[in-house]
Amino acid sequence: MQRFEKLTAPAAPIDEKNIDTDQLAPARFLMNSRADGYAQYLFHDRRFDAEGKEKTDFILNQAPFRAARIVVADDNFGSGSSREHAVWALVDYGIRAVIAPSFGPILFVNSLKNGLLPLVIDAEIAADLRRQLHAAPGSEIAIDLERQEVTGPDGARHIFEIAPAHRHRLLEGLDDIDLTLAHADKITEFEKRHAASCGWLF
Amino acid sequence: MGKPRTIIEKIWRAHAIHENDRGETLLFVDRHYLEEASVFAFEDLRQAKRPVRRPDLTYAVADHLVPTRGRPAGPSDPELSDVLARMRRYTSESGVEMYDQDDPRQGIIHVIAPELGLSLPGAVIACGDSHTATHGALGALALSIGASEATHVLATQSLWQSAQPTLRLTVEGALPPGTVAKDLMLTIIARIGNAGAVGHIVEYAGSAIRGLSMEGRMTLCNMSAEAGARAGLIAPDQTTFDYVAARPHAPKGDAWRAALAHWRELPSDEGAAFDKEIRLDAGDVAPRVTWGTSPEESAPVDGHVPALDEAADADQQQRLQAALDYMGLEPGMAVSGIKVDRVFIGSCTNSRIEDLRAAAEVAASGKAVIPVMVVPGSGSVKRQAEAEGLDRIFLSAGFEWLDAGCSMCVGMNGDRVAPGQRCASTSNRNFVGRQGPGARTHLMSPAMAAGAALHGRITDIRKG
Numbered sequence: 001m002q003r004f005e006k007l008t009a010p011a012a013p014i015d016e017k018n019i020d021t022d023q024l025a026p027a028r029f030l031m032n033s034r035a036d037g038y039a040q041y042l043f044h045d046r047r048f049d050a051e052g053k054e055k056t057d058f059i060l061n062q063a064p065f066r067a068a069r070i071v072v073a074d075d076n077f078g079s080g081s082s083r084e085h086a087v088w089a090l091v092d093y094g095i096r097a098v099i100a101p102s103f104g105p106i107l108f109v110n111s112l113k114n115g116l117l118p119l120v121i122d123a124e125i126a127a128d129l130r131r132q133l134h135a136a137p138g139s140e141i142a143i144d145l146e147r148q149e150v151t152g153p154d155g156a157r158h159i160f161e162i163a164p165a166h167r168h169r170l171l172e173g174l175d176d177i178d179l180t181l182a183h184a185d186k187i188t189e190f191e192k193r194h195a196a197s198c199g200w201l202f
Numbered sequence: 203m204g205k206p207r208t209i210i211e212k213i214w215r216a217h218a219i220h221e222n223d224r225g226e227t228l229l230f231v232d233r234h235y236l237e238e239a240s241v242f243a244f245e246d247l248r249q250a251k252r253p254v255r256r257p258d259l260t261y262a263v264a265d266h267l268v269p270t271r272g273r274p275a276g277p278s279d280p281e282l283s284d285v286l287a288r289m290r291r292y293t294s295e296s297g298v299e300m301y302d303q304d305d306p307r308q309g310i311i312h313v314i315a316p317e318l319g320l321s322l323p324g325a326v327i328a329c330g331d332s333h334t335a336t337h338g339a340l341g342a343l344a345l346s347i348g349a350s351e352a353t354h355v356l357a358t359q360s361l362w363q364s365a366q367p368t369l370r371l372t373v374e375g376a377l378p379p380g381t382v383a384k385d386l387m388l389t390i391i392a393r394i395g396n397a398g399a400v401g402h403i404v405e406y407a408g409s410a411i412r413g414l415s416m417e418g419r420m421t422l423c424n425m426s427a428e429a430g431a432r433a434g435l436i437a438p439d440q441t442t443f444d445y446v447a448a449r450p451h452a453p454k455g456d457a458w459r460a461a462l463a464h465w466r467e468l469p470s471d472e473g474a475a476f477d478k479e480i481r482l483d484a485g486d487v488a489p490r491v492t493w494g495t496s497p498e499e500s501a502p503v504d505g506h507v508p509a510l511d512e513a514a515d516a517d518q519q520q521r522l523q524a525a526l527d528y529m530g531l532e533p534g535m536a537v538s539g540i541k542v543d544r545v546f547i548g549s550c551t552n553s554r555i556e557d558l559r560a561a562a563e564v565a566a567s568g569k570a571v572i573p574v575m576v577v578p579g580s581g582s583v584k585r586q587a588e589a590e591g592l593d594r595i596f597l598s599a600g601f602e603w604l605d606a607g608c609s610m611c612v613g614m615n616g617d618r619v620a621p622g623q624r625c626a627s628t629s630n631r632n633f634v635g636r637q638g639p640g641a642r643t644h645l646m647s648p649a650m651a652a653g654a655a656l657h658g659r660i661t662d663i664r665k666g
Contacts, residue, residue: 020633081631083348084350102400
């Protein structure tokens with residue numbers, strides 16, 4: 001997994017609340033090979049018309065925002081289906097961080113597993129960042145995960161909260177399974193205890 | 203006496219393998235369910251040359267991709283049948299049981315796992331599907347996971363979880379005649395919002411919840427994700443025990459008695475503290491229909507689509523207008539009377555026997571004027587419905603009677619709503635494009651969907 005430490009990059013504002021994972025990666029693409037990448041499916045039905053032509057009104061199709069590596073969204077970003085494809089689509093497109101007041105809980109976890117930072121910030125700060133990005137398309141946001149600090153286009157710095165475990169994992173780019181298998185003995189011991197106390201489960 | 207604990211804490215503590223110094227708990231997973239999208243998790247596992255740690259606790263199903271017509275044959279699309287072939291190979295090579303397209307036990311995972319007695323009270327259950335909370339209806343902690351987490355569970359039979367805030371949602375009173383669990387859940391989501399329970403594990407409690415059948419409880423818990431919840435559950439009681447008893451995988455004899463003693467200790471202790479409490483009254487629930495593109499956007503069937511001046515601010519007004527433009531509706535129009543093009547009765551929310559009985563009761567009084575698909579949740583539900591003669595009622599009303607799967611809820615098997623068409627659907631999501639590009643979805647209960655089929659319009663079934 002790619003580590004996340006610092007990033008200074010152009011950001012795109014997405015103003016709607018409740019951006020669901022069906023928008024991020026429509027269901028009909030979910031069985032497509034991962035080897036081919038999911039970048040082209042990101043916001044597919046918002047980005048492209050029925051003939052496959054770009055819709056000019058969609059923000060990621062507008063010149064200064066095409067290069068976005070950060071998205072600033074509103075409440076409940078990535079709600080809905082558990083499809084990790086939504087995160088793959090974001091990451092394959094080049095997005096490394098999403099800033100929003102709240103996230104769909106499954107997408108939040110999926111992001112952490114793919115080196116995508118789900119950065120939770122106060123709704124008013126998120127709204128202010130989106131306003132700035134609309135006013136100056138193509139402007140950059142800086143994120144420092146170690147210091148838990150995000151700097152807007154106006155230079156204002158905001159501290160954000162993140163669970164120590166999540167921060168650690170992103171900073172180190174850790175493989176969860178290796179980490180867990182270091183506790184293999186504990187799992188085996190637990191399995192024995194559990195089979196003795198809750199035998200009906202097995 | 204120790205500190206009073208919630209059912210969530212009790213299940214959590216009983217499954218904690220290890221706690222790290224960053225506030226995470228490694229939780230043991232008693233049951234891991236796989237559907238077709240888990241094929242990627244399996245491939246990651248194989249690529250890393252790791253074995254499945256507990257194939258005996260892992261169950262796979264073909265539900266999203268299977269056709270609902272022409273079974274037991276598989277998908278005609280070669281890409282889809284290739285996914286199923288890969289699943290078949292991986293499960294058989296690792297000794298995981300798979301309920302395949304031609305298996306009499308096959309069906310939607312969230313229907314068959316409770317039905318087979320795989321999902322049990324007090325268990326920790328994980329599945330790479332956002333409607334896993336369904337199994338919470340049995341008093342289990344059922345977690346929806348993504349592909350990476352599924353790979354992790356395959357390899358380790360465990361999941362890292364940060365402590366989650368808890369929410370108790372208490373609904374007192376009785377549901378009024380003509381309303382069911384679906385109407386209650388749509389009411390709850392409308393009241394608290396799509397993000398109303400965001401990140402929380404929810405316990406549904408109160409007399410209205412206890413009064414629900416197991417099918418109703420599954421409908422309710424199923425839509426926990428639509429309120430943003432991480433999971434949702436209901437404490438097990440006699441209704442639960444009666445449902446679980448004698449299911450094929452349920453414990454028997456002494457094991458049953460031991461299980462029962464354990465399960466009776468699960469309900470939250472008197473005085474247990476939740477991070478958040480919400481109380482609602484069941485008495486004002488009405489048959490409910492979504493009008494927008496998010497499950498919180500619903501109204502009573504005798505109500506109306508919001509008028510633009512009901513929006514709190516310009517921002518909200520713009521969002522309302524966008525939703526209505528997509529849905530092809532006018533602000534302020536009555537919900538009852540909205541013309542629909544087709545009906546879908548099915549999905550992990552509403553495809554159980556009780557749902558089909560409710561739809562059949564309405565179907566018996568007329569003929570469909572638009573295409574209707576009835577997709578039972580499992581082979582077992584289908585056989586039961588046929589034994590009760592429900593299939594004949596549907597067929598003589600002109601409803602199509604099909605084979606089990608996820609079907610038109612998500613359209614991955616090709617059962618899609620055409621662009622611009624309006625579908626009365628018993629599923630759980632009315633997102634833009636959910637049932638197909640440009641599809642317009644109105645969520646409602648099975649009886650309401652059957653009513654829409656007979657009139658070609660959204661109809662208040664309470665008015666006969």
